[in-house]
Amino acid sequence: MTKRRDVLKYLGAAPVGAALAGMGLSPPAQGAEAPFVWAGTGGTWGENINKFFIQESGFAGKSRMKIVHAAQLESVAASKILASCKKAAYDVSSGSQVDYIMLNGAGCLEHYDPAIVTNLKDIYEQGRLGNYYAAWCLSLFGLTWNTKEASKAVSFQDLWSAKYKGRVGVPAYGWYGMLWLHAVNKLNGGTEDNISPGIQAVSDLVKKNNAIIIENADHGTKVMTRGEVVIMPYLNGRTYR
Numbered sequence: 001m002t003k004r005r006d007v008l009k010y011l012g013a014a015p016v017g018a019a020l021a022g023m024g025l026s027p028p029a030q031g032a033e034a035p036f037v038w039a040g041t042g043g044t045w046g047e048n049i050n051k052f053f054i055q056e057s058g059f060a061g062k063s064r065m066k067i068v069h070a071a072q073l074e075s076v077a078a079s080k081i082l083a084s085c086k087k088a089a090y091d092v093s094s095g096s097q098v099d100y101i102m103l104n105g106a107g108c109l110e111h112y113d114p115a116i117v118t119n120l121k122d123i124y125e126q127g128r129l130g131n132y133y134a135a136w137c138l139s140l141f142g143l144t145w146n147t148k149e150a151s152k153a154v155s156f157q158d159l160w161s162a163k164y165k166g167r168v169g170v171p172a173y174g175w176y177g178m179l180w181l182h183a184v185n186k187l188n189g190g191t192e193d194n195i196s197p198g199i200q201a202v203s204d205l206v207k208k209n210n211a212i213i214i215e216n217a218d219h220g221t222k223v224m225t226r227g228e229v230v231i232m233p234y235l236n237g238r239t240y241r
Contacts, residue, residue, distance in 0.1 A: 033065060033066075035065065035066040035067065035068040036063060036065045036066065036067050036068065036091050037068045037069075037070050037089075037090045037091050038054075038067070038068070038069060038070065038090060038091060038092045038093065038094070039069075039070040039072065039077035039080075039081075039089075039090040039092070039093035039094070040069065040070075040071070040072075040074070040077070040093065040094040040095075041071065041072065041073055041074055041094075041216065041217075042069075042071035042072070043216060043217065043218040044217070044218055045216075045217055045218075046069060046071055049094065050069060053136075054067055070090055073174050073175060073216070074093075074094065074095030074096060074099060075095070075099065075174045075175070075178070076174065077090065077093050077095060078093070078095055078099035078100075078102070078103060081093060081103055081108050082102070082103060082106060082108060085106060085107065085108040086107070086108060094136075096176075096179065097129060097133060097135070098179060100129060100132065100133045101129065101133075104129070104130070104132050104133070109132045109133075110132075111130065111131040111132045112131045112132065112134065113131075114131060117134070120134055123135065124138070126138065137237065139235050139236060139237060140235070140236040141171075141176055141179065141180060141233055141234070141235060141236075142233065142234070142236065142239075143155075143156065143158065143159075143231065143232070143233060143234075144224070144231070144232055144233070144234035144238075144239045145158075145230060145231040145232075146224065146227070146229075146230040146231070149167075149227070149230045150164065150230040150231045153231065155187070156183065156184060156187055156233070157187065158231060159205055159209070159211070159231060159232075159233075160201075160204070160205055160209060161209075162209070164209065164230060164231055165209050165210055166209075166210040166212075167212075167228065167229055167230045167231070168205065168209055168210070168211040168212065168229065168230075168231055168232060169211065169212050169213075169214045169220060169223060169224070169229040169231070169232025169233070169234075170202065170205060170206065170211045170212070170213060170214065170232065170233065171213075171214050171232075171233055172213050172214060172215050172216070175214070175215060175216055176233075180233050181195065181198050181199070181202060182195070182198065184198045184201050184202060185197055185198025185199075185201075186198075187201075188200075188201045212228065212229055214229075214232060214234075217235060217238055220232065220234050220235075220238065221238060221241075
């Protein structure tokens with residue numbers, strides 16, 4: 001148990017703060033060292049997490065443990081953590097703040113020990129939730145558009161414009177669609193207790209404006225660079241790229 005807790009300190013040795021929520025760790029099976037499992041999305045996002053936090057940080061070598069990436073959407077990992085609460089489905093997991101507020105409330109997370117993760121205090125206050133969540137990036141999910149084929153966006157309402165019919169992208173619900181839905185809901189007069197306006201608006205966007213479902217960050221890059229989509233909600237870092 002001590003060894004598995006101590007390896008977490010190497011996550012803190014990475015160049016930026018890790019958005020990895022400490023799970024309730026279980027001792028490895030008798031007679032065998034269980035692998036260190038981290039959950040996170042795949043594609044280029046997962047490749048870069050592995051590059052910076054596992055390889056270049058020295059974690060892979062210093063931990064002397066087999067490192068396993070459980071690649072899946074963040075929402076899927078969060079669901080599995082909730083379903084196997086306190087049984088250590090993963091050692092650490094990355095994802096958005098919303099998921100980990102829920103998981104912490106359900107008692108499924110082990111908090112970071114500041115004595116081990118000594119640079120926890122160096123992460124922006126806005127990127128931390130107590131001692132159980134530490135963000136390694138601050139992502140904004142706003143509108144991205146093709147500057148050659150779309151006008152400068154004013155609000156999310158631009159997505160419903162008839163001139164973009166068939167070339168609008170919307171995030172899949174299992175990706176960032178749930179978070180985006182709440183923004184659309186408020187834009188259309190809804191509240192946390194009434195999301196009907198948001199659901200109706202998104203339904204109209206898909207059915208009447210032939211919106212394309214964006215499954216993940218890599219998919220968004222592909223459809224935008226191929227010209228299939230000219231406007232969509234997207235991550236700021238990917239937009240700069």
